[in-house]
Amino acid sequence: MNQAIQTVIAGLLQGxxxxxxxxxxxxxxxxxxxxNLAQGxxxxxxxxxxxxxxxxxxxxxxxxxxxxxxxTSVVGLVLGxxxxxxxxxRLSNSSVLMLxxxxxxxxxxxxxxxxxxxxxxxxxxxxFRPVEILGIRVPTQGFWVLGAVALIIVALWYxxxxxxxxxxxxxxxxxxxxxxxxxxxxxxxxxxxxxLAALIGAVGGIVVAPxxxxxxxxxxFFTNFGFIAxxxxxxxxxxxxxxxxxxxxxxQQLAAGYISSLFANALAxxxxxxxxxxxxxxxxxxxxxxxxxxxxxxxxxRAIVRLHGAGGASFAIALLAFALALPWFLPPGxxxxxxxxxxxxxxxxxxxxxxxxxAGQVSLGQAGFMAIGGYTASILATRHGLPPIxxxxxxxxxxxxxxxxxxxxxxxxxxxxxxxxxxxxxxxVDSLSVGMMDVTGGPSGLTGIPSLSIAGYTFxxxxxxxxxxxxxxxxxxxxLTGAMNSGFGRALKAIRTDQTAAAAxxxxxxxxxxxxxxxxxxxxxxxxxxYAFYFHFLSPEMVSTRLSFExxxxxxxxxxxxxIGALFGVALLTLLPTIFQPLKEYLVMAEGAILVASFLxxxxxxxxxxxxxxxxxxxxxxxxxxxxxxxERSS
Amino acid sequence: xxGMAALDVRGLVKAFGGVKAIDNVTFTVPDGSLTxxxxxxxxxxxxxxxxVTNLFRADSGEITFYGESILGLLPERIASLGLIRTFxxxxxxxxxxxxxxxxxxxxxxxxxxxxxxxLWLGSARREERTxxxxxxxxxxxxxxxxxxxxxxxxxxxxxxKLLEVVRALMARPRLLLxxxxxxxxxxxxxxxxxxxxxxxxxxxxxxxxxxxxxxLVMSISDQIVVMDAGKVAACGTPAEIQKDPRVIAAYxxxxxxxx
Numbered sequence: 001m002n003q004a005i006q007t008v009i010a011g012l013l014q015g016x017x018x019x020x021x022x023x024x025x026x027x028x029x030x031x032x033x034x035x036n037l038a039q040g041x042x043x044x045x046x047x048x049x050x051x052x053x054x055x056x057x058x059x060x061x062x063x064x065x066x067x068x069x070x071x072t073s074v075v076g077l078v079l080g081x082x083x084x085x086x087x088x089x090r091l092s093n094s095s096v097l098m099l100x101x102x103x104x105x106x107x108x109x110x111x112x113x114x115x116x117x118x119x120x121x122x123x124x125x126x127x128f129r130p131v132e133i134l135g136i137r138v139p140t141q142g143f144w145v146l147g148a149v150a151l152i153i154v155a156l157w158y159x160x161x162x163x164x165x166x167x168x169x170x171x172x173x174x175x176x177x178x179x180x181x182x183x184x185x186x187x188x189x190x191x192x193x194x195x196l197a198a199l200i201g202a203v204g205g206i207v208v209a210p211x212x213x214x215x216x217x218x219x220x221f222f223t224n225f226g227f228i229a230x231x232x233x234x235x236x237x238x239x240x241x242x243x244x245x246x247x248x249x250x251x252q253q254l255a256a257g258y259i260s261s262l263f264a265n266a267l268a269x270x271x272x273x274x275x276x277x278x279x280x281x282x283x284x285x286x287x288x289x290x291x292x293x294x295x296x297x298x299x300x301x302r303a304i305v306r307l308h309g310a311g312g313a314s315f316a317i318a319l320l321a322f323a324l325a326l327p328w329f330l331p332p333g334x335x336x337x338x339x340x341x342x343x344x345x346x347x348x349x350x351x352x353x354x355x356x357x358x359a360g361q362v363s364l365g366q367a368g369f370m371a372i373g374g375y376t377a378s379i380l381a382t383r384h385g386l387p388p389i390x391x392x393x394x395x396x397x398x399x400x401x402x403x404x405x406x407x408x409x410x411x412x413x414x415x416x417x418x419x420x421x422x423x424x425x426x427x428x429v430d431s432l433s434v435g436m437m438d439v440t441g442g443p444s445g446l447t448g449i450p451s452l453s454i455a456g457y458t459f460x461x462x463x464x465x466x467x468x469x470x471x472x473x474x475x476x477x478x479x480l481t482g483a484m485n486s487g488f489g490r491a492l493k494a495i496r497t498d499q500t501a502a503a504a505x506x507x508x509x510x511x512x513x514x515x516x517x518x519x520x521x522x523x524x525x526x527x528x529x530x531y532a533f534y535f536h537f538l539s540p541e542m543v544s545t546r547l548s549f550e551x552x553x554x555x556x557x558x559x560x561x562x563x564i565g566a567l568f569g570v571a572l573l574t575l576l577p578t579i580f581q582p583l584k585e586y587l588v589m590a591e592g593a594i595l596v597a598s599f600l601x602x603x604x605x606x607x608x609x610x611x612x613x614x615x616x617x618x619x620x621x622x623x624x625x626x627x628x629x630x631x632e633r634s635s
Numbered sequence: 636x637x638g639m640a641a642l643d644v645r646g647l648v649k650a651f652g653g654v655k656a657i658d659n660v661t662f663t664v665p666d667g668s669l670t671x672x673x674x675x676x677x678x679x680x681x682x683x684x685x686x687v688t689n690l691f692r693a694d695s696g697e698i699t700f701y702g703e704s705i706l707g708l709l710p711e712r713i714a715s716l717g718l719i720r721t722f723x724x725x726x727x728x729x730x731x732x733x734x735x736x737x738x739x740x741x742x743x744x745x746x747x748x749x750x751x752x753x754l755w756l757g758s759a760r761r762e763e764r765t766x767x768x769x770x771x772x773x774x775x776x777x778x779x780x781x782x783x784x785x786x787x788x789x790x791x792x793x794x795x796k797l798l799e800v801v802r803a804l805m806a807r808p809r810l811l812l813x814x815x816x817x818x819x820x821x822x823x824x825x826x827x828x829x830x831x832x833x834x835x836x837x838x839x840x841x842x843x844x845x846x847x848x849x850x851l852v853m854s855i856s857d858q859i860v861v862m863d864a865g866k867v868a869a870c871g872t873p874a875e876i877q878k879d880p881r882v883i884a885a886y887x888x889x890x891x892x893x894x
């Protein structure tokens with residue numbers, strides 16, 4: 001009994017942190033309609049800044065706390081003004097969601113540069129000695145945490161309900177345009193909500209840092225569980241956020257205490273998936289869910305990138321010749337190996353391009369399918385001695401089944417809810433691959449995976465793998481180009497922007513979404529198995545949700561919806577750190593910055609932008625005027 | 636205009652909350668005819684289209700398409716039977732060129748599946764070429780072929796509406812529902828549209844058109860259905876409709892006519 005109460009108290013503590021992060025999510029969502037996945041990083045930033053002030057410089061606690069909160073809010077203001085607010089007016093909601101994953105990565109990268117990768121812990125505010133209540137020992141920090149939650153709720157309630165600023169914030173949430181017409185500076189209000197959320201995050205991080213240790217990537221943890229809490233409780237509802245936080249916290253501690261910690265994460269994610277599917281509006285709110293397909297209402301129509309006929313063919317041949325000759329001109333060293341990795345990752349990103357770039361279905365769980373494929377193939381090859389090629393096939397089958405189940409349960413979900421469900425799927429795979437020690441080898445991974453061999457030939461060297469991967473890519477590109485330039489591709493692109501009009505033309509929207517999701521899963525699975533056979537090793541970290549985010553960055557940087565474009569994105573983000581070894585420290589930060597910057601300033605990606613310039617140049621060269629629709633019609 | 640009716644709507648009812656947007660609407664569209672639906676704003680014309688294509692679910696009533704009930708079928712299933720619609724505000728697909736938009740309309744006609752397209756089989760490529768030629772011919776008819784590689788959404792409003800009609804035609808519909816195709820068109824474009832409409836009739840396609848442009852309606856239609864406040868106020872040939880006092884009252888907007 002005593003132990004049960006202890007567990008519940010631990011759950012309450014854990015849950016308060018989730019609740020605080022969830023409150024930040026809800027605040028930004030209420031004002032902007034967007035989920036800010038960077039929220040968790042502000043917790044860590046706040047806590048580590050506090051550490052520097054209090055522990056390193058010896059500033060007294062209250063002063064250090066205020067300074068850390070202010071510093072974090074300022075970072076929030078800067079990132080909000082520089083990235084989040086401009087993004088809201090330029091990008092679709094789901095693109096903003098992905099942009100916030102870039103912000104999360106960026107802040108974590110910044111923390112890594114300044115504080116390094118070791119864990120930190122703050123001293124408790126009021127000493128280490130726990131108080132004893134009815135024979136139950138409670139750490140005093142727990143009261144600070146609970147107090148902080150209460151304080152934040154009351155302050156938020158007062159701000160939103162009792163002040164004019166709060167009224168303006170709520171007006172922005174109801175109807176941005178109407179608010180603007182009423183003279184409310186919507187951009188300023190959005191910025192205010194973003195900075196306020198950063199402030200709340202900082203407070204949360206600071207009060208919890210004495211009871212859990214934090215490191216640069218703990219932001220992911222906070223974001224993940226905060227968003228599970230907010231999705232379970234009801235996005236946009238403050239009471240729901242807090243209730244969701246406590247439910248997840250207590251459920252997790254109980255499961256961890258009585259069953260296993262593997263089950264704890266899986267339980268939370270299962271709860272989330274179930275909520276998203278049956279009650280997308282959350283358990284603690286009523287009324288219809290906001291269910292717009294975010295890519296439907298794309299605010300900015302991207303330029304159309306097409307390389308047709310002779311131009312496309314000669315570009316493809318030139319690129320292939322370059323790729324064939326490349327290994328012979330490389331300096332000795334790790335560069336060839338990096339190229340192989342580029343190719344393997346590109347296969348997975350190619351799948352993402354079909355699903356996201358063409359069909360417009362946001363997926364934050366692509367690495368989950370890599371994990372399924374990789375683990376299935378390598379377990380069959382190592383433990384059961386099956387030929388690698390059989391393992392790859394089995395991995396593909398399992399991934400297809402997983403994609404089918406995921407597609408069926410998420411069929412009705414659109415936009416944000418779909419993105420969140422795919423994220424939950426990715427996290428579920430993460431926690432399973434870490435937790436199922438007997439099957440996957442747990443966090444330390446699977447070792448002793450053989451090289452890939454087909455029909456007696458073993459691809460043991462990087463050079464042989466390079467040509468194998470190149471051949472696979474050429475086949476895939478040919479097939480996908482054929483499909484994307486025909487009826488199949490047009491159906492996907494129609495679904496991307498207007499599902500109603502697509503259905504009115506007889507396009508079976510669910511069917512095409514399912515096919516696109518299957519293609520993405522198959523390619524990810526293939527990529528995951530090749531990854532394992534190439535490294536002879538597979539750990540959960542190699543195919544985690546972080547990689548899913550990275551692959552989105554690669555796709556967007558390279559150029560969505562162009563198939564070949566993604567290659568440039570993958571190459572950039574894979575080769576840069578190899579070529580500039582000393583930059584490795586800045587890699588995470590640069591990845592985040594590149595994703596954010598390309599969403600904002602290079603929406604067509606490297607390849608798309610280059611193709612548009614090239615097209616313009618060719619037209620000028622040929623002396624034909626650039627066809628401008630409006631000019632010609634009005635004549 | 637003999638034989639089976641293309642579309643038969645009986646006792647259609649749809650309420651939004653407490654408001655009966657469509658109240659016992661009944662009309663028949665003969666095969667091969669061009670029927671115009673007219674009426675003041677808010678009369679329920681577009682709602683009838685949305686009920687026929689099942690964008691909204693009808694509360695009660697019967698809708699048959701060439702003798703087959705289509706009530707409650709999925710929109711894509713209704714389209715696959717040969718009933719294709721356009722929208723009141725043009726819904727050209729962003730991110731696709733003018734030509735690609737037109738080709739998207741041919742979705743139901745594409746015979747070669749994804750696998751054939753992936754393998755670049757001769758049959759798939761020939762089919763693609765045939766469709767392309769067909770689309771270009773139709774675009775030519777509405778003077779859009781010069782802009783085939785421009786983004787569809789870069790066209791002015793009128794061009795987008797014409798493109799949407801072309802896209803619908805690419806599906807080779809048996810029955811075409813056009814929702815205010817002339818709205819936003821300038822005089823010249825309206826002429827193009829009239830030409831296109833008579834070409835459509837010449838091809839034997841049954842058409843229902845919601846339209847406000849009375850001279851266009853009177854000159855092209857075989858039958859006119861007048862709607863007012865969710866009900867059918869009158870139905871007849873253009874000549875009959877022009878003489879009907881209730882229609883004049885309803886259309887000029889002197890209060891609601893009680894029937």
